[in-house]
Amino acid sequence: MRPTRIVAIAIVGLVAAACGGTTTPQASGAPTSGGSAAPAVSKALNIGFTNSQTGAQQVASTKQTEGIKLWVDQVTKAGGIKLKDGTVLMPKVTFYDDGSATDRVQQLYTKLINDDKVDVLLSPYSSSLVKAAAVVSEQNGKVMITAGGADDATMEQGFTNIYQVYSPGSKYLTGAIDLMLKLDPSIKKVAIVNEKDSFSVSVVTAAKPYAESKGLQVVVNQGYDTGTTDFAPFINQIVAAAPDAIIGGGHLVDGTAFAKALKEKNVSARFVALLVAPPEPTFADIGDAANFTVGPSQWEIPVKYNEAAAKALNIPFYGITSDSFTSAYRAMFNSAPSYHSAGGFAAGLILQRALEDAGSTDPAKLRASLDKTDVMTFFGRTKFSTDAKTHGKQVAHDMVYIQWQKGSDGKLAAQVVWPTEAKTAEAQLRK
């Protein structure tokens, strides 16, 4: 009797652990029954992903999820995704909180695939979480469309099922360099400084040779440890090299701190471009220090990707316009959409289009359709690499660049300054 009791307790404990985290997925999707008048067969389209409701990625991930939710809402109101054979797919999303942790991501994606039996996957937000999710997705042969992951490395692992909607990191600063040279061709010396983390390093690894290929001289090229807040000593060093321009950065907190420190130290660089931080509305909290700072963004509200632009490139245009997206988003969430929101929505759009084209949710057919995709949406142009090594990497989407400028009313606002087709104001040199 006694021995069995111990064993029983141990079993209960371990089984409890094993069965543990099941239950209540946060399914917030459309009702599964189609309300359309057509006598078509209505099927649920099970979409799964994780988002970061807690942890470091919380803010951006929430915006991305809102974009996805808006897409689901619009598709549902339109009656679902209509396939060629008459079937109507009603999207139903299932998502969990990954707490911004990679082991949770892997565990939860396995759950989504095996327990919730999703048909297709979307991604979490942030390159490292997307990396983790991609591994699981690929291992199980499920198609995943990623938004929020701009890492080149992830898309160079030889995946076949993963499709990247965001422009990869290598493109983040190359456009900034183009913009800079157009604005002031006399700029010669550039300081490239970055946070020492996977994403920022991959951005800079592409930016440095590009800068040099344009005849620029990279006078400083250093990385700082994640979590650095005091940039004063570092900036003193940068100033000593007298660069004309400073590009680089890292993520939100350090990017903001760096920009603030540049102003405090009266650094006289004529052009400053930083990653991730400038497109955030709260960047302006640092006051005057934000002025003239350029930042790359995957999308901004004023961009004008539309039918005409698509026609000029000889590709189709799909989905709603930027204005329509922005107003629908504002109506649903009472705040302005960010590029994270746009990315989430765009991932949904691309998926929708691929489903319509493929005619089914079969992964092989879906992949075939995604491989041939070359389309423009409100988000920009989307085309995936089909090369074996970089399969699924985004090759056609361009970054948009914003610059904080003081308007005639004296208030700071983020203006789109590049590419020239999308701009809302002229770029200015930093004074």
Added chain:
Amino acid sequence: MKRMRVPFLPAIVALLAVLAAFPILTNNPSMREELFLVFMLVTLASSINIIMGYTGYVSFGHIVFFGLGGYFAFYLMQIQGWHFIPSLIVAAIPSAVIAALIGFPILRLRGAYFALATVGINEAMRVVFNNWDLFGGAVGMFFNFSVYTQYGGAKAASELAYYTMTVVAIATITVSYLIKRSKFGLALMAIREDQDVAMIVGIRPSRPKIAAYVISAVFPAMAGATFFFKNGIIEPGHAFELLRSIESLVMVVLGGIGTVAGPIVGAAAYEWLRGFLITNPALANFQLFLAGLLLLVTVLFVSSGLVGWLRERFPVLRGYVP
């Protein structure tokens, strides 16, 4: 030392083996993932228990060995093209050597100083690897997906990782049990209780301490090698994550510090709790707060942990649950 009424070791090994087989037989990959994590936590908790529970040295930065094992194994697999299993075994060696080298000076410290030193070591390693291009620097290293074909595909590789982790967990518990029942373990516990008196009784503290530290480093190293093999990617921030170290401390305390069964129960309970909190929509926002609250209540009222409390309350259990 009391004779165990029931052969605990064979019982627990059999239990774990059966549990591990469960998801394979019922073809439940979700449960397999969950158990993979639980076994990994059991390994981490049990090994930290050896240096902390038995010897009384609170190793805050113990996760450094997890990262080291992960990095060395990954290097062998990715750069040298080795197979996983030999990489796993070989990666434990430099980790053990580093543990011995570090252990020698820092085990001379007592209490808080030792704990802080281990933090310094973990953080130092993290920044070193962050800057070291041989191991990929800040970007880390990643597998090309085709590397899994030599294991029969990604799914098979995942299962291989799962079996390996089960074996590592069982090995850790076995070693932990054997230590507790041996003279070596007695020496450790004497050192824990009062090192000066132990010396008077004839124990030379430095050798058993270092041995304990090295043993407690080998298993996390293997766990790390397995974990990152399965992940396919390794980065300094994830490899040397201080929070994970602290979590293993929590698990040991929750389960019962200084017992063999304690870390197992603690790891399982902790994982269950976190999984429950995270997927429950009402509580998700507060999960960190609730985790903290629960920890506080445990520490304040049940400080000997679940197993410890059970053993105190029901002395007869001491014959069954070491």
Added chain:
Amino acid sequence: MSLEALIPSAIDGLMLGFVYGLAAMGLTLIFGVMRVINLSHGPVIALGMFVVYTLFTGPLGVNPYLGIVAALVIGLAFGVVEYFVALDRVINAPELTTLLATFSVNLMIIGIATSVFTTTPRAVDVSLGSVGIGNVTVLGTHAVAVLVAIVVAAGLYGLLFRTRVGKSIRAVANNRAAAELMGIDSRRMLALAFGIGTSLAMVSGALLSTLFPFNPLSGTGYEVKSFVIVVLGGLGNPTGALLGGIVIGLLEGVTTVFIPVSWVPVLEYVIFILILLVRPAGLLGARA
């Protein structure tokens, strides 16, 4: 490697070191008095930042420097409460128990703070101009931060060495049993000491909020730095902590000129470990 950056960097680092030192003083005081490693130190620093932020951006628009005073008071109250809730029961337990108790408070604070404030970076936009001498620019905000740090540190000394309360705290730190025999309510003194330690951490957080952007997770980095400083200066020795802070600040500033910026933390940790091995009592010697 340019030496013209040396002087400005040294001065920048030195000034920041005072603020780091203040935070470390709180940590070391708590350890010195009750031998507790306060793992809630980091989140408390972050709380100090948010106290100033909330008051500054709230309807009253409180000046950040008044917000610092608020942080001091709130820190004291918070610390006393934290002592009674989390530590009082287990104050005599082994170190691991108190460590985990304060860690659980750490989790709780971060949990609530991220729910309420999210992880968006915040900044307190306050500018006091700057003074330039040669190629050295001294920012107003930094100078004021140093002044406040010195004033608060001086206040601490005044409290510890010139008042009865301070004497009682030191007595309890020295020998709790003997202090109780002399009629000192050790429990109250411990709570007060913990409150003071927390207050110092919050004030330093408040000061940091005027210098850099932050979010609820920002405290963790400063916490690790505080550990390094505390060991450097001598565990339990407040003067040592202040000195250690200045040394670390100076070190960070100066070494950036000579080695790549990302290696500076390695240097810090190596020094940390070396001190522990070679002279664990720190620069100024540990207090009992």
